[in-house]
Amino acid sequence: MSAVWLCVLAVGLATVALKAGGPVLASGRELPRDAARVVDLLAPALLAALVATQAFASDEKLVLDERAAGLAAAAAAILLRAPLLVVVLAAAASAAGLRALT
Amino acid sequence: MAEGTYRDGIRVMLPLIPAIVAFGASFGVLATAAGVDALAAVVMSATTFAGSAQFAVVSVLGAGGTAAAAIGAAVLLNARYAPMALAASGAFRGGPLRRLLEAQLLVDESWALSNREGGFDRKVLIGAGAVLYLAWNAGTVLGVLAGDSLADPATLGLDAAFPALFLALLAPLLRRGSVTVAAAVLGALIALALTPVTPAGVPVIAATAACLVGLAS
DSSP states (O other): OOHHHHHHHHHHHHHHHHHHHHHHHTTTOOOOHHHHHHHHTHHHHHHHHHHHHHHHEETTEEOOOHHHHHHHHHHHHHHTTOOHHHHHHHHHHHHHHHHHHO | OOOOOHHHHHHHHGGGHHHHHHHHHHHHHHHHHTTOOHHHHHHHHHHTOOHHHHHHHHHHHHTTOOHHHHHHHHHHHHTTHHHHHHHTGGGOOSSHHHHHHHHTTOOHHHHHHTEETTEEOHHHHHHHHHHHHHHHHHHHHHHHHHGGGSOOGGGGTGGGHHHHHHHHHHGGGGGGOHHHHHHHHHHHHHHHHHTTTSOTTHHHHHHGGGGGHHHHO
16 A cells, blocks of 8 residues: 555544544533533633634744734624624735735 | 524535635645645545645655654644544434544534534534535545646635634633633643644644643632
8 A cells, every 4th residue: 555545544544533532432421520611611722722823833833924913803803793704804814915915 | 592503504614615625725736746646635635534634644745754654743633633522522412323423524613613602513513514524625626636726825815714713713702701711821822832842733732731720610
């Protein structure tokens, strides 16, 4: 098997297992109270980490680029209670505009 | 909040379709440029269905890395799906096989969009995940067919769309109270602090440690 197909197979299987693990194994079980409180906080912690890495990480470096301007525009739109589409468009347009200028 | 429908999931996903198709296409372009054959790229989008891990595989292989290095990087990047799927596990229904299959539609965006007040919404996750799956795979096919004649998504600012989306989905959660805010701030700080010193993928997984502040409350 070529390296490429080996990767396709191995990464595919690993991903299926990673995604299915929790939903299959935790099926029909109530989590203990402390565990439930911790799992509830997974969403905000992971979302914040995704915001941080997708806006400021480039490979393994921290960078301040046009995505940061896009994020600032998105934050302003969120504060103005704009709908999701407007938030996403504001970010993309700011980043694209700044890139076109520089 | 009322229970969502498949249609809700499809509707919330629509604004992101251009960005998803563009990134699917750039995966197709990069994969062919890195010497990955077109069929393998298309099969990978259909079976792995996780952008960052797929980009990692083609970039490691394209740079002359071994299959083991490529697989290691991709699995590390996708390891975040274990805690994300665990957080959403209460939403899934039915037997193990059904849960296994439905959980495959969980990716960052469908997971985040289905996170409603009081838990995850299965129908929204599946609706959004299905739209994303179609857009991602259509984009990949477009990319391997069109080659590098396509525009770079960054020129269109589409790379800024994703952090904006996640911020928009995080914002309403922050009104839940100070413990939630603390978990989010700590999560972001852990991810930023580890970015320069660990392989990609580790910062986001390590950020899950921030949810331990729940034990202190």
